[in-house]
Amino acid sequence: MPNVGESRVFRISFSDLLSWDFRSNYLNAINQCKWPTKSIDDIAGLRLDIALNEEISTGAVLLLDRISFDEGKIFAGSHTNTKMKQFKAYKGDVVISKINARKGAIGIVDFERPVGVTIHFRVLTPDKTKINTDFLKLALRSSYCRNQFEIGTGGQGKGEISESRLLDIKVPVPPILIQEKIVTSWKTLYNEVVTASRSFANLISELNQLLIQNTRSYRRSKNSRVFVASYSKAQKWDVKAGRSAAFRKANPKFVRLGDFTEECTELVRHWKEPEKEWPIYGVNNKEGVFLNTYQKGKDFNAPYKRIEKNWFFHNPTRANVGSLGIVPEVPEGAITSPEYQVWQLHSGFLSDFMALMIRTEYFLSLVDFNRVGGVKQRMYYTNLAEIRLPMIDLEIQKKFADQRVAILSSITEANETVKERESEIEEMILGLRPVEGI
Secondary structure, three states: OOOHHHOOOOOOOHHHOOOOOHHHHHHHHHOOOOOOEEEHHHHEEEEOOEOOHHHHHOOOOEEEEEEOOOOOOEEEEOOOOOOOOOEEEOOOOEEEEOOOHHHOOEEEOOOOOOEEEOOOEEEEEEOOOOOOHHHHHHHHOOHHHHHHHHHHOOOOOOOOOOHHHHHOOEEEOOOHHHHHHHHHHHHHHHHHHHHHHHHHHHHHHHHHHHHHHOOOOHHHHHHOOOOOOOHHHOOOOOHHHHHHHHHHHHOOOOEEHHHHEEEOOOEEOHHHOOOOEEEEEEEEOOOEEEEEEEEEHHHOOOOEEEOOOOOEEEOOOOHHHOOEEEOOOOOOOOEEOOOOEEEEEOOOOOHHHHHHHOOOHHHHHHHHHHOEOOOOOEOOHHHHOOOEEOOOOHHHHHHHHHHHHHHHHHHHHHHHHHHHHHHHHHHHHHOOOOOOOO
16 A cells, blocks of 8 residues: 555545545545445444433442543443433443544453443443454544544544434444454453453452451441541541541551651642643543543642652542552643542662552552541541551562562553554454464
8 A cells, every 4th residue: 555644645536535635535535445335324223222310320320430541441430429321231231432532542341340421432332243342442543533533523632523423433344254353352352451450450369368468457447337446546536537536546656657658749740831831641440540631721710739750549439449549650740639548668668569558458548448528438648648557578578569560561562562463453343364263
């Protein structure tokens, strides 16, 4: 194929025209597909089941948190404060973001409970006689389809694609057997990442058991309906504070986390550099700290907090479910929300060891004990500082820290292999490369 990407002149058949503009046809010329194509409307149905408020409030229907751009993974949880109408997506349905499909925000529901999504998403039920569900996700996330999503949103990345344009997106549809072979090739490749991630989960579980073994009356403090708490150790009179006091009484030699940490509150005034693209980091209970977006200085309406590698931060309203993490290698100028609580270690615990500890069930239980507030409880840095922990021998800390580094390195290598071969898989999806096993 000629290198269309470098040419000011290119050729395209009249029948292949998407619309009467240079950009649309330029992208279409770059992304020729050798397989037959069908519109989304031809291979999948549109699901418009509305979730009832009581289904959401009781947790019978989860609510979508986000769909990751990198792998199209759906994150969802229980919420009770939504006022927007929600459409239900069931296990095996494909969910497409009308705003960010061009970035890869397309995923398959993998929860046993339905997931509620807003009007800014569409839920598809693939016709399995025509297309494999996993293949549909791969195809929709290919450059061939993502360029069509780009065109459908006006080519500027603003607004969202209309429903009619979304349903008219053309998808490569090879024979079912070939679809299945392509999916198998992808899963074989991706299993290396899954295996490495499982090793990481096992390491967290091992540390969790070690912490429990070094703690007196952990299960009783955490779960028992009856416990004895010292009045002098209770910060206030409620069940959680009582559990925290009982935990301290049972483990008087435990150290105060705040004696080894300090809060980081440096604010960045971005408007002084209005055209600079500032990297904004978020945190969740799946990935920990992650790059969320870039934003120009002129678009901020409040100063954000500066972050550095090996600092920690957490979401004060969701820390108890794991929304806290260690800052990885970040570019200069990295920031996070002013609402998030940012802190760093200065002694006592190794950073890589603490990065594991904060992901354990044990630590999250202590977070739950130490939250404050009424209906929507929070954990500020001052509350985090009052958490009591066993002081683990540095040699043991180093063993866990080294294993963490090694496993994360293997996960990175596996992800890099995936990226290297993604182009090959995409060529199979478009019919530009022979399919493995055929």
